[in-house]
Amino acid sequence: MDSGSATDGSYGRFDGSPSRSDLERFFFLDETDPSHIRVRRGDHNRLGFAVQLTTVRYLGVFLVEPQNVPAVVVGHLREKLGLSAAVDLDQYVMRPKTAYEHSWEIRDAYGFRVFESPAVGEEFRRFLDGRAWTHAEGPAALRDQAIGWLRRHRVLLPGSEITSRDTTQASPTRPRTSFSNTP
Template sequence: MAKRKLLKIQDRKALFDIPTDEDSLMRHYSLSPADRLEIEVRRREHNRLGFAVQLCLMRYPGRALMANEILPEAMLNYIAEQIGADPASFDLYARREETRMNHVARLLRYLEMRAATTEDRRAALLAAIEAATVTDKGATIATAIITTFRERRVLLPAANMIERMGLAARAIARRQAEAALITDLDPETLGTLDGLLAVDPAIGQTRYHWLRSAPEAPGAGNLVGLTERIAFLRMLGIDPRLQTRVPSGRWDQMIREGDATPAWLASDFNASRRRATIVAQIIKLGQKLTDDAVMMFIKLMGRLFSQVNNRKKQRHMSARLETSKALRLFLDTIVALQAANDMDADPMTILDRRVGWHRLLQVKPGLEAMVENS
């Protein structure tokens, strides 16, 4: 099994590597007059350079020189130039462990720093746990540890130690969030949650998968499917206010992990993580499916209204056409009667010839319907 890591390669470099760009060298490794006086007390060149390097490293990133450590050339040259030393002389200093340890002890007093104690490590761990309650990002958690040590003017432990502390803090934050969600649930409810991961013969799949595969396309049948799922969720009796017990950042992380976890994988989680994941999904789904059902209902009502409105428009257009025909026939009738009057002819004969009595009889039912509807 691969060893679990807190930091990505680029994160480790950003947090622990010695900077080499000019701006960072000037900001972190420029020696003050007091520094130079302290350095000049050392008589030999390699000791002066080694002492200066130790001083700079203990200031930033905040650690002592490691055994057989190879320093970046840019950093070594920058420090050596300030004290007039040959960078090559550092090789001799690097081989003298006793001298290095003596210099560390002296620099701790000079810089008013100290080695980390149990209390310091505890404070750093608490800071990491606090950071882990809002994010799973290793760089943020490790930064909280480093910042705490620096604020307490304590030498940083090894990078691997900081990473192990961060992993422990993240695990603790996760367990705290899990406990907040499931501590008050009775055994029967916990058993019901576990049962969601078993295949239900009635639907041929796990209820966990069924709940998360709700239909999305607007339709009467799909709306029924949503309401069935909402009713099932309410039957489980999980209080959605449990979400307020978990910090928002940690909650979002639990939701992301749950969204990516199929039922078969959730079954392999330990009991606490498994049940907390299911509870978080139930709360999220209760909110999401309710919103989806409301939106689907609105869309269906809009579609129905549109259909009714279209039918109404169609009827209106048909009525207008019939009205237009009736008015045209009425106009033709008036014209025929006027012609009969002008010619002093029989009106019925002219009317039948020009309009057609049978046409007038055909439109009579339609005219009666128009009068009644108006």
């Protein structure tokens, strides 16, 4: 999956259609999802909620324009929800506040955290500093690791410039000690 690679420019957005294995890995509906989806009024809102939920799992962000998700994702979720092909996201985005409200509900119900939280920032900096100390990686590789850490810890991705800045600045807080056998 290249949804967060530092080298392909697709940070927090779709770069083409997800593979079949990515559809199965990220665009699934588990046993708790139907209870959150079922309460939506109208099939278009159920589909929109499912798109928002699975997209944040995959990309680490909520899309500003959820109707721009690849058609293969919409078709996959329609099938999972048992919706007809006539149901699309056009009606879902007619009221822009709906997608925004759904993103807040998903964030709260599924435990996604915002990067700006002081606790998250501290955890993230500890990870970056530890990674920089223990691995001989360049900034791009460190950024890829950072994005993976954010997604695994359900932290919504900040702007790409923030992740780039933080990984570029990651360095040990104290000088390394060199050990040698010479007196």
